[in-house]
Amino acid sequence: MSESSQAYRVLARKYRPQRFSELIGQDAMVTTLGNAIRRGRLAHAFLMTGVRGVGKTSTARLIAKALNCIGPDGQGGPTIDPCGQCDPCRAIAEGRFIDVLEQDAASNTKVEQMRDLLDTIPYAPVSARFKVYIIDEVHMLSNASFNALLKTLEEPPPHVKFIFATTEVHKVPVTILSRCQRFDLRRIPAELLAGHFAHVCAAEGVAAEPEALALVARAAEGSARDGLSILDQAIAHADLEGEGQVTAAQVRDMLGLSDRGAIRRLFGAVLAGDAAAALAGLRAQYDHGVDPATVLRGLLETVHGVTLERMGAGADPAQSAEEREALAGWAARLSFVQTHRLWQLLLKGHDEVVRAPMPIEAAEMALLRVIHAAELPDPAELVRRLARGDLPAPGGPAGPSGGGGHAGAPQASDAPVAPLAPASGAAEPAPSPDAPADFRAFHDLVYADRPRLALHLHDDVGLIHYAPPLVRLRPLRPLPGEFLRDLVAVLRQRTGMNWTVELVDGAAAPSLLEQERAAEAAARQAILDMPVVSAAFAAFPDAELIDYSPAMQARGRAQGS
Structure with missing residues (x-):
């Protein structure tokens, strides 16, 4: 194996954030920590939770750096922007700083191991400002380990800070959560990931199609580490292809994605x-x-x-x-x-x-x-059509018991289902003289009993056909699932008739709300077109017509008379 192959570091490690400004998608947390450091209001315990690869462990190390940075001149204090050059910053980044102890709870679950860690807490840090304990995947600790940690976590020595990281915060006892300042790290949006991957490709000297980076970002599902691992593989795949460019077609082929x-x-x-x-x-x-x-x-x-x-x-x-x-x-x-x-x-x-x-x-x-x-109407529509007689019922004249067919002839069940809109020759129920005269009266009838239901009739539907007890409406916006059921129930209670209300597509009149707005706009324009009003606006160009409504116009005419 060549020396360069041995020295290669995968992108997920090479581009691990070394400053808070390099953390992508976690602005709220960075702002909170920055304000806490500047004001000297640092908590003694932090809990980082979120899906894999969003920066929990990286944030823990950054906090350790921020607390222990001494600046290039050795005189600095805690800062949200650690220098990365002083001995504590370099040692923490390389994982060899004696006063920052990282422990993997998945392989150190026993209470004896937790007690050994707690025994070191009373001792002052060797060379740092704070002794920082980072426990990754803290939810893997045993109940006994959590219980041993409780008292120390509530009242630790002033030189000690705890930072926990977990992907399954619901498994952490409430008694631990209540003693920590919690930060929920969000999934990183795909567009931010794609921009980050473009920056990485530029730094690596690799050409990549924007669509390819978008595919990698989407496959990462909000995880920067997962995305960098996929990008690493995609770059290797492009090199093997001999083109040296990461293309969308290669990424699809590599991930098994469909075009x-x-x-x-x-x-x-x-x-x-x-x-x-x-x-x-x-x-x-x-x-x-x-x-x-x-x-x-x-x-x-x-x-x-x-x-x-x-x-x-x-x-x-x-x-x-x-x-x-x-x-x-x-x-x-x-x-x-x-x-x-x-x-x-x-x-x-x-x-x-x-x-x-x-x-x-x-x-x-x-x-x-x-x-x-997709060609069939829904079951409720079929039931309504059978009730109206628009469809032949099973066992009718065309069916096996009808006596009118012959061997091999299509039966009623073989007939194509009627389209959603009724055939032009389909019989419709005759309008009832006791029903509301028009759709506006229909709305008012419902409003008297169910104002909220009438609001949907007023704002969200357009009338296609009104022939009581049959009403066809076109939804202009999403309606509640129980809209038809409640509407038919109210109508039956108010009129004693069995109504059929259908929601279908087709040419429809504007909603009542749109009609009212159009009428108001026309009346307003009529006022503006009056000679005396036009003259007033000509004399006073900055004037405007305010607080106008048709009702006010009617009152004005009444007062003038």
Whole structure:
């Protein structure tokens, strides 16, 4: 083995933070510690918790540096910005400082080992300002070890500081937690990780595509250490390829990730109902070594992205322009009902693929189920149509007992399911003379009993069809799950009629709220267009019309008369 290979340090160790300013994604903790050090209000015990690789142990060492730094001239005091040059800073960074004791609780769980550590606490530090005890994975200590630590942890000597780190804070006794100042280190956002990896690649002299770094950041799941390990592997993989550049295609191949472009094409085939293209796309991914469960997961992420896009959420910086454009197009075409149905079907399919003895066959069946089920109305819609007579009931004239069929003829159960919108010739119930005359009166009827329910009718839906007892509405915003149930119950109680209220897609009138705003804007404009008002604004350019409403206009006309 060459000397350079022996001297190589992996990126996760080489780029371990040496200053608080190098900690990414933990600004709140750094601010708190900096203020505490500057004001001399340092706690005697700290607890760092968070997922692996977010900087718990690194933060513990940085605190030890901050407490014991003496500056390049040897005259400095505790500081949030340790110099990194004095003997304590260098020794702590190299793990050889005698007054900073690091212990792994996973391999030192016994109470005897804890008592040996506690026996050293009364002695003053050899050469430092504070003696610092860092216990990693503290949740692994035994109950006896925790009990032995309690009294010392509550009232330690003034020269002692404890710093604990854990990934499973719920396993630490409450009696320990109550004696520590706790910091919850957050997962590092993917965009910050991608920027950090770009800085590392620049320092290493390695070229990398932004999309490749975004893939590494996403695979790291908020962990800087995991991401640097993946990046280390990706750089080695690029060198083996002979190009010397980290590309998105190489990262996907290395991690076994599906091509997001292929996932978008597969999703488009599913939405188009093209079973042959969908199965071919799935097989192509499988032949490239992508796990079928990973393909289903990619489809789930796409459905989630479409739903967020429909809600107007901000764009994910890790997404390409093509991906954002595709999501926006699907969000404009798919309703919330359709995206929720797709999510449930794909989630069930993913669970089946994970547990199936033949994953690729299970994935194919899952996609076929999604394609065919997407064409069907939901069970509640089918029940309503059967009740209205829009669909032939089982056992009717076209069924086996109807007597009108013959061998080999399609039966009622073989007929295609009607689309969500009723056929033009479908019979609808005649309007009832006792029902509210229009949708505004319909809203007022509900408001008298359930104001909060009426608020959704007023703000969140547009009217498609009003022929009591049948009402068809288009949701303009997400509605509570119990909206239809509560609405039908109120209507039945108030009118004694059996109502049918449907939420469907289609051309709809603006909501009542939008109509009121439009009417108010028109009335306001009519006021502004009056000659006397126009003359007033011409004479006083800085004037403005305030506190105006149609009701005030009516009162003004009444007073003028």
